Amino acid sequence: MKQILVLGGTNFFGKKAVQLLLDQGYEVTVATRGNNPVPFEGQVQHIVLDASDAAHAGWQAVQAQQWDAVFDNICYNAEDARIRIEKFGQQLKHYYFTSSLATYEGNKDGYVEADFDPLTYEIDPNKTVDYGEGKRQAEQVLFTQAPFQVTAFRFPIVLDNDDYTKRLHTYVEKALKHETIQFNNPDARINFVKGSSAANAIVWAIENEQTGSFNISSQDAISRQTFIDWLEEMTGQAIEVDYTDESITGSPFNTRHHWYLKSDKIAKAGFELDDLASWLKPLMKDLADEMRAQ
Structure with missing residues (x-):
């Protein structure tokens, strides 16, 4: 039976991945900072760990065990990646972690894995480290320096009923309240992945020992106008949309180009x-039905 360590498996699709691993019979240990209750009472082991702090005492408990695989949902930058390499070292066989569509730069009609190559990427110490740059740097460090096998899951925006960021909720609420929705470009295409599908992909990759970088999304993409058409159909509301060249706030799916x-x-x-x-x-x-019932 495989021993799996999950860093950050108590929310959203990380939580779903843990449940799937348990359903498949894996022995799962979850490492968190201990700020919130850990689900799966009696089903998982729990280590209190601040994974961004190399000196945290929780690393002793992590290093005291042998792990067949680690899934890391909270590796955000180069320093996080270096800590993982230091702490897991030669004893770990395979490390899987959450990366992002945000690793890709430039305006392109759909990104493929080759559009960002961590093996050739050079870290600029003077560059501002936003979310996308942090993930690029984490991939670069892990794929070029780690002694263990590495798999990166490049997800787009992840959606589901329990999405704590409530990005889709924002648009549904605007539709129900007859508020104007703003986008820059009606033809710019976007896609997503469902939280349960993201979890399925993580577990599939672990079971099949996949290595390298993988985009994981819906198989198709839709324009912002198609998104609005679907939203009107599913909420039963006519929606006023303002397609503008001006800067937009409060519209989390907005971009000026395909994404x-x-x-x-x-x-x-x-x-x-x-x-x-x-x-x-x-x-x-x-979501519309839930909001109407409140």
Whole structure:
């Protein structure tokens, strides 16, 4: 039976991945800072750990055990990556972690894995480290320096009923309140991944010992106008949209250009991708129904 360590597995799709691992019979240990209750009472071991602090006492408990695999949902930058390498070292076989669509730069009609190569990326110490740059640097450090195998999951925006960021909720609420929604470009395409699909992909990769970088998204992408059409259909509301060249706030899915992943690589490896309409439209309706019932 495999021993799996999960860093940050108490919220959203990390929590879903832990549940799937338990369902598959893995022995799971969850490491968190201990600020919130840990789900799965009696099913998982818990280590209190601040994974961004190399001197934290929790690392002693981590290093006292042998792990067949580690899934890390909270590695955000180069320093986090260096701590992982220091602490896991030669004793770990395989490390899986959450990266992001945000690693990709530039305006392109769909990003593929080769559009960002961590093996050739050079870290600029003077560059501002935002979320995307942090993930680029983390991938660079891990893929060029780690003594263990590495897998990076490049996710787009992850959506589900329990998305604590409530990004889709924002648009559903605006529709129900007859508030204007703003986008810059009606033709710019976007895609997402459902939280349960993200968790399935993580567990699939662990079970099949996949290595390298993988885009994981819906198999298709839609324009912002199609998004609005679906939102009108699922909420039963006519929506006023302001397509503007001005700077926009309060519209978390807005970009001026295409912003989506092409996930053919993982599909060819055997993981089945969802199409957006099969789950995004029902999710819109579920959220609308929940809001109306409140």
